[in-house]
Amino acid sequence: MGALNPDFRFGNFVGSIVQLVLFILAFVTLLVLPIIFFVLFFVPLPVVDGQVLTPYLFFSMMVDPSRTIPVIQFLIHTDLFRAAVFPGFAFAALIAASTIFLERKLLAKMQLRVGPLYAGKIEGIFQLLADGLKLISKEIIVPSGADKVIFWLAPIMFVSTSAAVVALIPVAPGWVAADVDVGLIAVFAILGFFPLIILLFSWASNSKYPFIGGLRALHQMVAFEIPFLLSALPAVIFAGSLNLSNIALSQNLFWNILVMPVNAFVFFISSLAELERVPFDLPEAESEIVAGWLTETSGMIFGLIQLGNYLKLYALAGLFVLLFLGGWYGPQIFPPELIPGASTSDVSLLRLVALEGLYNPVTINSIFWFTVKTFVVILLMLITRGINPRIRIDILLHTGWYKMIVLTFINLFVVLTLIYGGILGPGGLISVK
Amino acid sequence: MAGETASQFLPILYLFGFGVVAGISSVMLSRLLSQRRRYNPIKFLPMECGQIPTGEGRSHFMMQYYSYILMFVVFDVMLIFLYAWAVTFTSVPKEATLPMMGFLGIMFAAMGYALFLAGRKGIW
Numbered sequence A: 001m002g003a004l005n006p007d008f009r010f011g012n013f014v015g016s017i018v019q020l021v022l023f024i025l026a027f028v029t030l031l032v033l034p035i036i037f038f039v040l041f042f043v044p045l046p047v048v049d050g051q052v053l054t055p056y057l058f059f060s061m062m063v064d065p066s067r068t069i070p071v072i073q074f075l076i077h078t079d080l081f082r083a084a085v086f087p088g089f090a091f092a093a094l095i096a097a098s099t100i101f102l103e104r105k106l107l108a109k110m111q112l113r114v115g116p117l118y119a120g121k122i123e124g125i126f127q128l129l130a131d132g133l134k135l136i137s138k139e140i141i142v143p144s145g146a147d148k149v150i151f152w153l154a155p156i157m158f159v160s161t162s163a164a165v166v167a168l169i170p171v172a173p174g175w176v177a178a179d180v181d182v183g184l185i186a187v188f189a190i191l192g193f194f195p196l197i198i199l200l201f202s203w204a205s206n207s208k209y210p211f212i213g214g215l216r217a218l219h220q221m222v223a224f225e226i227p228f229l230l231s232a233l234p235a236v237i238f239a240g241s242l243n244l245s246n247i248a249l250s251q252n253l254f255w256n257i258l259v260m261p262v263n264a265f266v267f268f269i270s271s272l273a274e275l276e277r278v279p280f281d282l283p284e285a286e287s288e289i290v291a292g293w294l295t296e297t298s299g300m301i302f303g304l305i306q307l308g309n310y311l312k313l314y315a316l317a318g319l320f321v322l323l324f325l326g327g328w329y330g331p332q333i334f335p336p337e338l339i340p341g342a343s344t345s346d347v348s349l350l351r352l353v354a355l356e357g358l359y360n361p362v363t364i365n366s367i368f369w370f371t372v373k374t375f376v377v378i379l380l381m382l383i384t385r386g387i388n389p390r391i392r393i394d395i396l397l398h399t400g401w402y403k404m405i406v407l408t409f410i411n412l413f414v415v416l417t418l419i420y421g422g423i424l425g426p427g428g429l430i431s432v433k
Numbered sequence B: 001m002a003g004e005t006a007s008q009f010l011p012i013l014y015l016f017g018f019g020v021v022a023g024i025s026s027v028m029l030s031r032l033l034s035q036r037r038r039y040n041p042i043k044f045l046p047m048e049c050g051q052i053p054t055g056e057g058r059s060h061f062m063m064q065y066y067s068y069i070l071m072f073v074v075f076d077v078m079l080i081f082l083y084a085w086a087v088t089f090t091s092v093p094k095e096a097t098l099p100m101m102g103f104l105g106i107m108f109a110a111m112g113y114a115l116f117l118a119g120r121k122g123i124w
Helices: A010-042 A055-063 A065-076 A079-084 A089-111 A126-137 A148-166 A183-191 A194-204 A208-230 A233-239 A244-249 A261-275 A300-323 A348-353 A361-387 A393-420 B006-033 B066-087 B094-119
Strands: none
Touching: A055 A065, A065 A079, A079 A089, A079 B006, A089 A126, A089 A148, A089 A300, A089 A361, A089 B006, A126 A300, A126 B006, A148 A183, A148 A194, A148 A300, A148 B006, A183 A244, A183 A300, A183 B006, A194 A208, A208 A261, A208 A393, A208 B066, A233 A244, A233 A261, A233 A393, A233 B066, A244 A300, A261 A300, A261 A361, A261 A393, A300 A361, A300 B006, A393 B066, A393 B094, B066 B094
8 A cells, every 4th residue: 555645635636536527527518418419310210119219219218218128129139239249249258258267267176276266255256357457468579570460460360260250159049140051161161260370370470389389280170170070960961951050950859969979079079179278289288389379479469369269169169069969959947927917017117127028038048058058068178178188299180080080970870870770860750850 | 041142141240340359459458558668689589498599480390291181182172072962961862872972982992091101101
């Protein structure tokens, strides 16, 4: 605690605060309110509930808050909201943050670390804050001789490419940012950019350890790309579509993991390799090559790459859930109405609290089960990190090229036998559709 | 099924744009907040565990991966055919699977031979 300034006067202190408040008030009256009114009067506003959203309607919402619900309903069905907030960026960033928190806690328990367990009053929640503050307040050092443009650009590309993968992951029927007919192929196509970004970054660092790490990352991703793509094939056969929503919808009777456990295993292993997580963290092997391709990263550059990694982790865990764990299907646990009888009541506040018109029990249930399953998969990945040593690169390549590919084909033939044997599929004992 | 339009893919670009905005803004915020100490030539040297770095940063070295990359090129093309077959699996007759199995058999034989060659030393 610093001592008080000798010429500190309480009156001056209060005076400065009053001055600040007056300044803010003047700013709001002179600038912010005119801007709001300009927007409200001159920009074409959406039609809500049969009426155009005028300033008068806007003011009437202040009196009756339940009138805002149609506006919210309109907003959440726009493309921009889906991309920015709910199945898109904000949701994924939230999941990424909770994954980091979970991972720190879990590893702290396993390895007897102190910070993540006790920092902050509630379950070490301040560790996240401390990490963020540390990353943002550190100096970014660009090594001499580095290719400056690529060095600054590659981490930003890493984050945005990871975010682009997230756009394709549906969380509930109809709730997806980009509902693309070739969703699965699009996911694989975007994931194919990562080795390139990593290799460019490691080349741009002009240092030996990052270069070795970048080449390792390239080899590892190339070796596991084939089993990664092959393991999703039987799920496509069942769904008859590459759209991720349709693949999830085709599992309404049974989860795919019951028919293709081997493929689920291979997919899980390959996504670990794709994410460079233990036991496949050879590109960042800190006991061999300092920090691999992340050696020259510092401050926010490192933070951005980590953020991109966790967004990718969420996307791949979500993909695992959609392909093998039945997507969003689960027992209905949410009631048909949030507050029984609220829709017929006259109290507007009650209607607001009950989210009348917004609340859809099926969608909420789907989102809940999708999130729960995704977190189970993420937890499996985290536990794998906690309990495994790193494997050697020749074992890794041998596993990828010799064993994983053969395993996926064995499971593919089992699925084909089941379909042609008349057990599964259209016209079989258990009809998929 | 509705035909593919380019606008279906727009949200992917939105998300990409959000990533770019988040990345640039956080890097700029970091530049504003972070303290920049005095210039020190040793600070900006490439990391080599405290030693003065020697030689080129971007050096050539052998990774013995050429045969695998060749296989990757072949298998990546094969996968697209497999996916095309899998999507139409329920709508084509059963006999259509036979040529696919033949195709897989040829690919497997080629892959086995390639893996055998990849394991041999002294030819790459």
